[in-house]
Amino acid sequence: MKTRTVQRTALVPHTIDGRTEMVLDRYDVEIPAAPRDWDRIVLGTVTGAAAVIGVASIAWSTASIGDLLARATIAPAAYAAAGVFDLVWLSCMALEWLARYDADRAKLPRRAGYWALAIAMGAVGAHGWIADQLAIGLVGAAVSGLAKAMWTVVLRHHAKPLDSRTQQWVDKQRAAVGGRLAMVSVRRELTRAESAVAAEQAAIGAASPEGSGRSPETPEDEADAPDEEEQLTPVGPMTIADAVRTALSSGITSPEAVLRYVRKVADANAKEASVERYLRGLRKPA
Structure with missing residues (x-):
C-alpha cells in the first residue's frame, strides 16, 4: 500500500525554569495514499x-x-x-x-x-x-x-442533469431568489419616482400662490409661518439634503422650521448643525 507523509501538530507541555507552557509540537505521520483517479485525469486531459x-x-x-x-x-x-x-x-x-x-x-x-x-x-x-x-x-x-x-x-x-423533482425544487428556489432580486430594483425605482413626485409637487406649490388657497403677503400667513412645514406631505424616503432642498423650494426659510421638517420626513434624529450646514450650502450664490 502506498503512503504519503503528512505533518501534524499538537499542543504539548514544555517546562523551563519550573514554568510550564503549552507549545506546538510538529510531527510527521504516514497515511495511506489515495489511488490515482485516472478517470479524472483523462477527462481533464481531454x-x-x-x-x-x-x-x-x-x-x-x-x-x-x-x-x-x-x-x-x-x-x-x-x-x-x-x-x-x-x-x-x-x-x-x-x-x-x-x-x-x-x-x-x-x-x-x-x-x-x-x-x-x-x-x-x-x-x-x-x-x-x-x-x-x-x-x-x-x-x-x-x-x-x-x-x-x-x-x-x-x-x-x-453535464449532470437533475431528476424531475430536484429540478422543480431548484426552479422554485431560483424563482424565489430572482423575485427578491427583482424587487430590489423595483423598490429603488419607486423610491426615485416618489422623490421626484415630492420635489415636483413642492416646486409647483412654491411657484403657485393660489396652490394653498391663501395669499402669502397677508399678515395672517406670516403669523402662521412657523407651522408652514406641516403643509408639506412627505412622499417616499428622503435624505437630509433632499429634505432641506424641498423645504427651501417650498418657501420654508426659518432654520427651526426647516429642522422640524427634516426630522419629520427624513431623519427624526437629524442634528441641527447638519441641517444648518446644508442650508448654508444651498443658500450660497451660484
Whole structure:
C-alpha cells in the first residue's frame, strides 16, 4: 500500500525554569495514499485538448474569414469582425456549460451555437470558393466543425442533469431568489419616482400662490409661518439634503422650521448643525 507523509501538530507541555507552557509540537505521520483517479485525469486531459482545438479553430477561421472580408474593407476591421464568427459559438458553448445541471436552459445556447457554427463554416467555405481553392475552404470549414463536435462530447461528459423533482425544487428556489432580486430594483425605482413626485409637487406649490388657497403677503400667513412645514406631505424616503432642498423650494426659510421638517420626513434624529450646514450650502450664490 502506498503512503504519503503528512505533518501534524499538537499542543504539548514544555517546562523551563519550573514554568510550564503549552507549545506546538510538529510531527510527521504516514497515511495511506489515495489511488490515482485516472478517470479524472483523462477527462481533464481531454478538456485541455478541446481548449487547444478551440483556440486553433479561432485562429484558422479568423485568418480565413478575415482575408475574405479584407477584400471589401480595411484589414484591421476585417480581422476583428472575423474573430466574431467562432467566438459566438464558443460563447454559446460556455453558456451551455453553465447550464449543465439544467437541460431545459441548455437547449437555447446549444441551438444558437449550432446556427453560429453553420454560419462560420459557410464563411470559411466561401473564402476557399472565392480564392479558387474550394477543397481548402471545405477542409478549413471542417476545422470549426470538429472543434464544435469535440466540445459537444466534452460537455456531455461534464453535464449532470437533475431528476424531475430536484429540478422543480431548484426552479422554485431560483424563482424565489430572482423575485427578491427583482424587487430590489423595483423598490429603488419607486423610491426615485416618489422623490421626484415630492420635489415636483413642492416646486409647483412654491411657484403657485393660489396652490394653498391663501395669499402669502397677508399678515395672517406670516403669523402662521412657523407651522408652514406641516403643509408639506412627505412622499417616499428622503435624505437630509433632499429634505432641506424641498423645504427651501417650498418657501420654508426659518432654520427651526426647516429642522422640524427634516426630522419629520427624513431623519427624526437629524442634528441641527447638519441641517444648518446644508442650508448654508444651498443658500450660497451660484
